[in-house]
Amino acid sequence: xxxxxxxxxxxxxxxxxxxxxxxxxxxxxxxxxxxxxxxxxxxxxxxxxxxxxxxxxxxxxxxxxxxxxxxxxxxxxxxxxxxxxxxxxxxxxxxxxxxxxxxxxxxxxxxxxxxxxxxxxxxxxxxxxxxxxxxxxxxxxxxxxxxxxxxxxxxxxxxxxxxxxxxxxxxxxxxxxxxxxxxxxxxxxxxxxxxxxxxxxxxxxxxxxxxxxxxxxxxxxxxxxxxxxxxxxxxxxxxxxxxxxxxxxxxxxxxxxxxxxxxxxxxxxxxxxxxxxxxxxxxxxxxxxxxxxxxxxxxxxxxxxxxxxxxxxxxxxxxxxxxxxxxxxxxxxxxxxxxxxxxxxx
Amino acid sequence: xxxxxxxxxxxxxxxxxxxxxxxxxxxxxxxxxxxxxxxxxxxxxxxxxxxxxxxxxxxxxxxxxxxxxxxxxxxxxxxxxxxxxxxxxxxxxxxxxxxxxxxxxxxxxxxxxxxxxxxxxxxxxxxxxxxxxxxxxxxxxxxxxxxxxxxxxxxxxxxxxxxxxxxxxxxxxxxxxxxxxxxxxxxxxxxxxxxxxxxxxxxxxxxxxxxxxxxxxxxxxxxxxxxxxxxxxxxxxxxxxxxxxxxxxxxxxxxxxxxxxxxxxxxxxxxxxxxxxxxxxxxxxxxxxxxxxxxxxxxxxxxxxxxxxxxxxxxxxxxxxxxxxxxxxxxxxxxxxxxxxxxxxx
Numbered sequence: 001x002x003x004x005x006x007x008x009x010x011x012x013x014x015x016x017x018x019x020x021x022x023x024x025x026x027x028x029x030x031x032x033x034x035x036x037x038x039x040x041x042x043x044x045x046x047x048x049x050x051x052x053x054x055x056x057x058x059x060x061x062x063x064x065x066x067x068x069x070x071x072x073x074x075x076x077x078x079x080x081x082x083x084x085x086x087x088x089x090x091x092x093x094x095x096x097x098x099x100x101x102x103x104x105x106x107x108x109x110x111x112x113x114x115x116x117x118x119x120x121x122x123x124x125x126x127x128x129x130x131x132x133x134x135x136x137x138x139x140x141x142x143x144x145x146x147x148x149x150x151x152x153x154x155x156x157x158x159x160x161x162x163x164x165x166x167x168x169x170x171x172x173x174x175x176x177x178x179x180x181x182x183x184x185x186x187x188x189x190x191x192x193x194x195x196x197x198x199x200x201x202x203x204x205x206x207x208x209x210x211x212x213x214x215x216x217x218x219x220x221x222x223x224x225x226x227x228x229x230x231x232x233x234x235x236x237x238x239x240x241x242x243x244x245x246x247x248x249x250x251x252x253x254x255x256x257x258x259x260x261x262x263x264x265x266x267x268x269x270x271x272x273x274x275x276x277x278x279x280x281x282x283x284x285x286x287x288x289x290x291x292x293x294x295x296x297x298x299x300x301x302x303x304x305x306x307x308x309x310x311x312x313x314x315x316x317x318x319x320x321x322x323x324x325x326x327x328x329x330x331x332x333x334x335x336x337x338x339x340x341x342x343x344x345x346x
Numbered sequence: 347x348x349x350x351x352x353x354x355x356x357x358x359x360x361x362x363x364x365x366x367x368x369x370x371x372x373x374x375x376x377x378x379x380x381x382x383x384x385x386x387x388x389x390x391x392x393x394x395x396x397x398x399x400x401x402x403x404x405x406x407x408x409x410x411x412x413x414x415x416x417x418x419x420x421x422x423x424x425x426x427x428x429x430x431x432x433x434x435x436x437x438x439x440x441x442x443x444x445x446x447x448x449x450x451x452x453x454x455x456x457x458x459x460x461x462x463x464x465x466x467x468x469x470x471x472x473x474x475x476x477x478x479x480x481x482x483x484x485x486x487x488x489x490x491x492x493x494x495x496x497x498x499x500x501x502x503x504x505x506x507x508x509x510x511x512x513x514x515x516x517x518x519x520x521x522x523x524x525x526x527x528x529x530x531x532x533x534x535x536x537x538x539x540x541x542x543x544x545x546x547x548x549x550x551x552x553x554x555x556x557x558x559x560x561x562x563x564x565x566x567x568x569x570x571x572x573x574x575x576x577x578x579x580x581x582x583x584x585x586x587x588x589x590x591x592x593x594x595x596x597x598x599x600x601x602x603x604x605x606x607x608x609x610x611x612x613x614x615x616x617x618x619x620x621x622x623x624x625x626x627x628x629x630x631x632x633x634x635x636x637x638x639x640x641x642x643x644x645x646x647x648x649x650x651x652x653x654x655x656x657x658x659x660x661x662x663x664x665x666x667x668x669x670x671x672x673x674x675x676x677x678x679x680x681x682x683x684x685x686x687x688x689x690x691x692x
Contacts (some may be wrong), residue, residue, distance in 0.1 A: 166468060
């Protein structure tokens with residue numbers, strides 16, 4: 001809301017995600033300080049629990065989107081952007097706390113989940129407290145705008161996750177259903193992060209709309225990428241155990257394409273594993289994936305979203321955030337390439 | 347925020363809770379319509395689930411507090427009051443959805459809980475969606491005030507419930523701990539309901555503060571009453587099975603007083619049951635309770651809060667809401683009497 005838009009600039013473009021993170025380093029340091037200060041806003045009895053959730057080593061991807069979409073240069077730390085970034089990150093962390101209860105996950109980012117550390121009951125309530133505090137920070141802006149955007153967005157994230165939960169082990173999920181779920185559960189908060197970044201930095205409504213659309217497409221691309229990472233699992237070169245999504249009964253794009261392409265017998269085996277909720281040892285080498293055209297299909301789907309994300313920015317090429325935003329697309333693009341064909345990428 | 351304060355009036359005073367509910371009938375009808383309309387704000391895929399939670403036969407106690415604290419006469423239906431009532435009720439319903447997961451409760455108000463109907467995972471997310479929508483409604487007021495008050499209040503409700511959860515089966519809980527928990531988990535939303543009622547109806551800041559304090563003390567009194575109801579259970583005249591709070595390991599005021607007063611052997615038996623998390627058949631007749639002074643102690647604690655609630659209103663005796671608010675205290679008072687000494691009350 002404050003601050004002056006920065007006109008056309010020719011920044012050197014970051015080549016990988018770490019370089020992007022480095023570029024927003026000053027903003028991120030301010031965010032870390034902000035999140036740390038937020039701990040004191042919780043009731044004394046639950047502060048250590050709040051701190052456990054807030055002071056994570058997470059990627060802080062959504063704050064990065066806020067900072068990049070409201071980019072005004074490396075040394076400009078806009079308190080409104082920091083606060084908005086804090087809101088979206090706290091909403092995201094709250095959803096993770098609840099996700100980990102549902103997935104019965106013990107470990108996230110090399111340490112115990114809140115559900116494991118404090119028990120699932122306390123974790124339900126702790127997630128609620130984080131949601132509430134996120135909205136409380138949102139209410140500290142002069143107008144209701146951030147509250148309005150973030151509360152609606154949070155509701156949509158939850159709705160997307162409800163749909164995903166209700167469709168577990170359902171092998172009749174359509175491609176439209178899949179896109180609808182990832183649009184809500186992931187792209188929605190990406191979208192709002194980018195919109196808030198542009199708005200808080202004082203850019204034009206036209207650019208804010210462009211940032212909004214950019215965020216949505218980037219979010220869809222990111223979720224498909226994330227599903228591909230899960231699908232490929234840890235041993236990505238040769239025969240592998242199909243990932244945690246299969247075990248949890250989640251039907252993702254790579255799985256859907258696999259089901260379409262597999263011969264009947266193998267397909268039946270995968271469907272049975274999905275219904276039974278167990279991992280399935282199945283020889284899906286990168287070569288086989290390529291032969292079946294699955295990787296290509298996934299990459300095409302990601303590319304489609306990344307192109308749409310870039311296209312939304314086209315009329316605003318002269319603005320400071322745009323090169324950074326475009327570069328984020330390129331970084332994701334190269335991560336995808338490196339993932340599904342590591343031998344080519346090396 | 348709109349509407350004119352109504353000056354001194356001499357309404358006939360309602361004698362029981364149903365009469366209070368009847369008095370706010372027109373406002374409550376408007377609230378029912380409002381809650382029904384809210385269903386359409388949820389994503390189409392989860393509307394039936396939202397409707398299941400929103401269209402309940404609950405007491406709507408918190409909305410009643412909003413309407414009474416902003417009382418301007420039976421025929422004055424103030425849309426701001428209705429909206430504020432909708433916000434606090436939706437927050438309350440969200441907490442119930444999450445409570446029922448933690449308590450593994452199957453039935454509430456004669457039908458299946460959301461956790462039972464949709465499964466615990468979907469219920470976690472559905473509660474989140476209800477919280478989000480409550481804050482979204484709050485963000486539709488012209489200023490951030492309602493968002494700010496309700497989000498902080500929600501965080502405190504959750505904090506109180508976290509403390510209660512972490513202290514389950516802990517028989518060393520102090521009286522101060524007990525009051526702290528009920529202040530947060532119950533009195534906080536009562537307080538904010540009364541504050542919002544007075545504010546939205548346009549009453550003076552001094553009365554809003556009085557309503558705030560009234561709500562807090564009434565909330566504490568109500569929770570102690572509720573704990574007494576649980577303690578007395580269904581068979582309240584003679585020997586009984588100690589209630590669900592004992593089974594869930596919750597230490598409440600009647601239990602704390604009982605532990606103080608029981609002979610050592612029986613006391614050890616209750617503590618063992620509390621640690622083991624099982625109901626305990628124990629002869630605690632009303633006569634024995636009276637002999638031990640437990641009922642008296644609980645009633646004194648309730649009376650202390652009700653007196654403080656009434657006292658807060660003293661300087662504002664001329665305002666329309668005050669007789670209704672005082673009567674609410676009297677109704678609770680007579681319910682308590684009827685509960686612990688039914689033979690006397692009859």
